[in-house]
Amino acid sequence: MDKTVRFRVRLKDNVADVKIMIFHPMETGYRRDKNSKEIIPQHFIHTVNIAHNGEQIMQVHWSRSVSKNPYLNFRVLSASEGDEVTIAWNDNMGQSGVGKAIIS
Amino acid sequence: MNPTKERRVFLHSAMALISSLLLPSTVFSRWDANAYNKIDITDSIFSIGVTNPGDLIEANDAIDISLPEIAENGAIVPITVHSKILDTKRIFVFAEKNPQPLVSDYIISKGVEPFVASRIKMSETAFVHVIVLANGTFYRAARQVKVTIGGCGEE
Numbered sequence: 537m538d539k540t541v542r543f544r545v546r547l548k549d550n551v552a553d554v555k556i557m558i559f560h561p562m563e564t565g566y567r568r569d570k571n572s573k574e575i576i577p578q579h580f581i582h583t584v585n586i587a588h589n590g591e592q593i594m595q596v597h598w599s600r601s602v603s604k605n606p607y608l609n610f611r612v613l614s615a616s617e618g619d620e621v622t623i624a625w626n627d628n629m630g631q632s633g634v635g636k637a638i639i640s
Numbered sequence: 641m642n643p644t645k646e647r648r649v650f651l652h653s654a655m656a657l658i659s660s661l662l663l664p665s666t667v668f669s670r671w672d673a674n675a676y677n678k679i680d681i682t683d684s685i686f687s688i689g690v691t692n693p694g695d696l697i698e699a700n701d702a703i704d705i706s707l708p709e710i711a712e713n714g715a716i717v718p719i720t721v722h723s724k725i726l727d728t729k730r731i732f733v734f735a736e737k738n739p740q741p742l743v744s745d746y747i748i749s750k751g752v753e754p755f756v757a758s759r760i761k762m763s764e765t766a767f768v769h770v771i772v773l774a775n776g777t778f779y780r781a782a783r784q785v786k787v788t789i790g791g792c793g794e795e
Contacts (some may be wrong), residue, residue: 551753564761566739582671586752593751595668599676601735601743601761603716603791609757613750 541623541635552615552639557607558584558625564600581606581627588612589619615639666729666749676742681734681769684741688732688771689778696771696780699725703781705770711762714791720757723772723779728754730773737766761791 544555558581565578584596594610612621619639626632675687682693690696706720721731731746731754738761746756754772762768765786772779 564739582676585668588751591751592668593749595747597671597676597745597747599740599743601738601740603759603761607757607759609720609755610746611753611755613752 538633538635540625540633543621543635543637545621545637545639547615547617547639550613550615552612552619552621553609554612554621554637555607555609556623556635557605558633558635559605560625560627562600562602562604562606579627579629581625584608584623584625586610587622588615590622612639666747668747676740678742679740681736681741684734685769685771687742688745689773690771696778698781699772699779700781703770703772703779705768705781705783706757707768707783707785709784710786710788712788714762714764714787714789716759716791717762717785717787718757718759719768721755721770723754723774725754725772725774725779728772728774731756732771732773733760734769734771735760735762735766736769737764738762762787763790 540559542557546553560581561579563576563579565575567576568574569576578600580600581598585592586594593612596608598606617640620636621639622634622636624632624634678684678687702724704722708717711717719733723731729748733743734741735743743760748754762785767782767784769780769782
């Protein structure tokens with residue numbers, strides 16, 4: 537499992553409040569490198585797929601306008617202790633990452 | 641096949657058919673570069689499937705948006721959206737004055753609440769539009785955010 541995704545999950549009344557943070561630069565393509573003054577190329581996550589016990593429940597599409605190290609909070613219904621929440625992200629440079637949390 | 645089993649199989653498939661008709665399915669799709677490259681808010685709104693701006697239903701009461709009135713740092717503007725519209729399938733976020741206004745699209749199934757929170761960049765003071773797709777209809781709510789330092793060229 538890679539370390540690009542950090543989870544915080546809280547279960548209350550069968551609803552799991554899931555907060556994730558993905559470590560990613562989310563470069564807009566408008567910034568210049570401080571030293572070289574070169575434009576830093578666009579580099580951003582465009583898709584995040586979210587599954588609950590293996591079944592896809594949500595899909596996220598993002599632009600470069602999402603902040604660096606994206607934070608996302610969503611709420612999974614019909615959740616119980618021991619359930620698995622997984623996320624998989626893909627960016628415009630062909631990089632990807634996955635994360636998994638067990639609801640407790 | 642004995643009659644009882646036959647009947648059971650029939651009932652089972654009939655029930656599966658009925659539930660598939662009752663449950664509106666969620667359609668996950670590929671990220672559409674075209675929509676995210678539009679530079680004008682109106683084109684951007686058209687790109688998500690709105691064919692006539694007059695078809696957008698203003699729904700400031702049914703879409704709860706939490707945004708700061710003043711954002712000192714445009715690089716990190718926290719946004720929370722909660723749709724109270726039944727059968728919400730997609731939640732789109734636009735920052736009107738950003739170089740490309742479409743910021744995000746959340747495609748949700750029955751397995752999640754019609755709720756999302758994240759952090760966005762805003763280049764300057766502008767309206768943030770949230771468009772919800774529910775039952776084939778587009779609903780909109782908008783809120784203005786005053787941005788002190790823009791967040792597209794900065795860290």
